[in-house]
Amino acid sequence: LSICFRTVEPLEYYRRFLKENCRPDGRELGEFRATTVNIGKSCCSITTADGSALVKLGNTTVICGVKAELAAPAVDSANKGYIVPNVELPSLCSTRFRSGPPGEEAQAASQFIADVIENSQIIAKEDLCIASGKLAWVLYCDIICLDYDGNILDASAFALLAALKNVQLPSVTVNEETGLSEVNLKQKNPLIIRKHPVATSFAIFDDTLLIVDPTAEEEDLATGTVTIVTDDEGRLCSVHKPGGSPLTGAKLQDCITRAITRHKEVKKLIDKVIKSIKPK
Amino acid sequence: PGDTSVLAGLYGPAEVKGSKELPDRATLEVLLRPKVGLPGVTERSREQLLRQTCEAVVLGVLHPRTAITLVLQVLSDAGSLLSCCLNAACMGLLDAGLPLSSLFCGVTCALDPNGTIVLDPTTRQEQEARAVFTFAIDSAEKKVLMATTKGSCSVEEMQQCLAAAQRAADTIFQFYRDSVRRRYSK
Numbered sequence: 001l002s003i004c005f006r007t008v009e010p011l012e013y014y015r016r017f018l019k020e021n022c023r024p025d026g027r028e029l030g031e032f033r034a035t036t037v038n039i040g041k042s043c044c045s046i047t048t049a050d051g052s053a054l055v056k057l058g059n060t061t062v063i064c065g066v067k068a069e070l071a072a073p074a075v076d077s078a079n080k081g082y083i084v085p086n087v088e089l090p091s092l093c094s095t096r097f098r099s100g101p102p103g104e105e106a107q108a109a110s111q112f113i114a115d116v117i118e119n120s121q122i123i124a125k126e127d128l129c130i131a132s133g134k135l136a137w138v139l140y141c142d143i144i145c146l147d148y149d150g151n152i153l154d155a156s157a158f159a160l161l162a163a164l165k166n167v168q169l170p171s172v173t174v175n176e177e178t179g180l181s182e183v184n185l186k187q188k189n190p191l192i193i194r195k196h197p198v199a200t201s202f203a204i205f206d207d208t209l210l211i212v213d214p215t216a217e218e219e220d221l222a223t224g225t226v227t228i229v230t231d232d233e234g235r236l237c238s239v240h241k242p243g244g245s246p247l248t249g250a251k252l253q254d255c256i257t258r259a260i261t262r263h264k265e266v267k268k269l270i271d272k273v274i275k276s277i278k279p280k
Numbered sequence: 281p282g283d284t285s286v287l288a289g290l291y292g293p294a295e296v297k298g299s300k301e302l303p304d305r306a307t308l309e310v311l312l313r314p315k316v317g318l319p320g321v322t323e324r325s326r327e328q329l330l331r332q333t334c335e336a337v338v339l340g341v342l343h344p345r346t347a348i349t350l351v352l353q354v355l356s357d358a359g360s361l362l363s364c365c366l367n368a369a370c371m372g373l374l375d376a377g378l379p380l381s382s383l384f385c386g387v388t389c390a391l392d393p394n395g396t397i398v399l400d401p402t403t404r405q406e407q408e409a410r411a412v413f414t415f416a417i418d419s420a421e422k423k424v425l426m427a428t429t430k431g432s433c434s435v436e437e438m439q440q441c442l443a444a445a446q447r448a449a450d451t452i453f454q455f456y457r458d459s460v461r462r463r464y465s466k
Contacts, residue, residue: 104324111325119431224336226427237432239413242332246423249442256435 011221018205025215030258032213033058035266037158037273039166051167051191055159057213059149061093064159066141066167070181073129073136081128081136085113087143087156094148094216105152112240113143113156116229120197120237123164127192131174135181139167150215153227153240157199158266165274167191197237198266200259201227204245212258226252228259232267283358286365288372292348300347305340307347312365315354326362330369333416333426339379348378359402360388362414362428367452374460383419384426385452387445388412391433397444406430413441417449 006013006024017023027033038054049065056062073080087109091099102110117123128137141163143156168188174181203214203222214222224244229237236256241247293306300307310331312323334350350372352365366386373380390401390409398405406412411431418425424442 104328107321107324108328111321114321115428115430119429121432224332231432235432235434236429236438239427239429239438241424241427242329244332244336244425246336246418246421246425248421248423249439249446252424252427252442253435253439256438 010217014205014218014221018211023211023218027213029211032262032265033060033215035158035269037162037269039162039273049163050169051163051165053159053162053166055155055162057151057155057158058215059147060145060151060155061147062143062145062152062155062159064141064143064156064163066139066163068167068169069138069140070130070135070172070183071138072134073132077125078133079129079136080125082125082138083117083123083128083141084138085117085141085143085160086110087113087145087152089145089148089152093145096148108242109143109152109156112153112227112238113141113160115240116157116197116199116238117160120195120229120231122161122193122195122197123191124194130172130181135172135174137169139164148216150217150219151201151213154199154201154213157197157229161193161196161198162270162273164191165193165270195231195237196263196267196270197229197231198259198263199227199229199238200255200262201225202255202258204247206245210251210255212262226255228255230256230259230263232263234260234263283356284361284364285355286361286368287353287355288365288368289351289353290348290372290376290378291351292376292378293343293346294349296345296347301345302340304344306338306343306345308335308338308340309347309349310334310369311349311351313351313353315357326365329362329426329428330365333366333384334369334373336425337380337382337384337418338373339381342379357403359404359406360400360414362386363388363400363416366414366416366426371456371459374456375463381420383453383456384416385419385449385456386414386416387448387452388414389441389445391431391437391441395437397441399444399448411437413438413445415442415445417446419449419453422446422449 036056050068051066054063089097089106091097170185171187202210204224227240310327312327363386390398391411392409411433416426
């Protein structure tokens with residue numbers, strides 16, 4: 001009977017749970033789903049990529065592969081490399097997406113990740129430069145969703161961070177005489193990650209309630225969403241609230257506090273996973 | 281404001297294509313055209329921000345199974361483009377006479393390297409700033425409808441910028457009232 005009710009009146013079904021301060025899947029309003037992360041070639045799938053990570057937030061599964069290529073830097077920023085993120089939401093991850101050119105959600109997510117990279121200075125683009133004006137690294141970060149169950153922004157940001165921590169760049173020297181580059185695949189250096197931004201998403205219900213880490217069903221019923229990206233020192237890298245119900249400054253402050261707590265949890269998780277793959 | 285100008289055209293409520301039809305409310309569509317070039321990923325993400333902001337204020341349930349289309353053309357960009365688009369969108373909605381639950385206005389706030397808050401920055405001020413915030417504030421209770429940030433800052437600084445933006449919103453709403461009065465008093 002409850003399944004019928006859920007299909008016919010999903011909002012009322014949810015309201016009953018929210019009144020008791022919990023959600024249908026048993027979580028509390030401020031509780032995240034179980035997060036797991038797999039980094040690297042041994043336990044993750046992509047062997048052709050320079051860095052890869054697979055993140056699962058409950059059922060939402062996102063994989064990120066980073067490929068490094070060489071290119072000439074732009075004329076106006078000769079000592080900077082590039083980081084190019086691309087988020088894809090293929091039709092296999094959910095029935096709501098059709099195959100074909102990227103839809104609005106995928107493009108908005110790509111823009112969000114690009115903003116996070118830019119705002120948080122996760123990698124200094126100067127570090128990617130090999131020879132000023134002549135050669136620099138381009139990091140193509142492909143983030144692909146394998147299973148869409150809500151909260152795609154958090155999972156993508158997490159996957160990106162984990163994959164970048166895993167990237168090993170071969171050392172490249174530019175031969176002065178010939179002007180050609182010589183790539184030494186034997187000698188690899190990890191990327192210097194300066195900051196660790198972590199995204200936390202909330203869904204707003206009925207203008208008042210805030211729930212953390214929404215599933216796809218909760219996202220559909222929500223009247224708005226907020227995503228907050230914090231970095232190591234508790235500084236805000238991004239507040240992304242694309243419309244939806246209005247929030248007071250105080251509510252926003254609550255979200256930020258929760259986001260800072262979440263940052264610490266995620267950072268501990270990433271460090272633990274990286275330590276476990278270190279002996280190689 | 282200043283040299284940034286955006287032209288907003290609003291069409292609706294009108295017929296909607298079968299696949300996009302929503303049975304209980306109006307479908308809102310936003311198209312943002314940059315001054316030069318084809319619309320790209322930045323425009324798409326801005327369109328999504330604008331669309332969801334407008335969806336929050338427009339009483340779509342009064343016009344089910346219709347489409348409301350908002351077309352914004354950037355005429356010139358001298359900084360604070362997103363809040364200019366927000367203001368143009370709101371005035372367009374007002375002028376079209378669509379039922380709204382409240383008005384909204386866009387305010388851009390830049391935090392320069394010294395820590396001073398600059399409202400409505402020019403392009404150069406935006407580039408030099410440590411962080412730039414764009415808020416959409418609603419007229420009913422001065423709550424935050426939409427927020428995006430560029431650059432990083434501390435939490436207190438963001439709260440200060442938000443407070444400054446809420447104060448500035450009053451000036452913009454007064455401007456709305458004056459323009460509408462001028463238009464309809466002729």
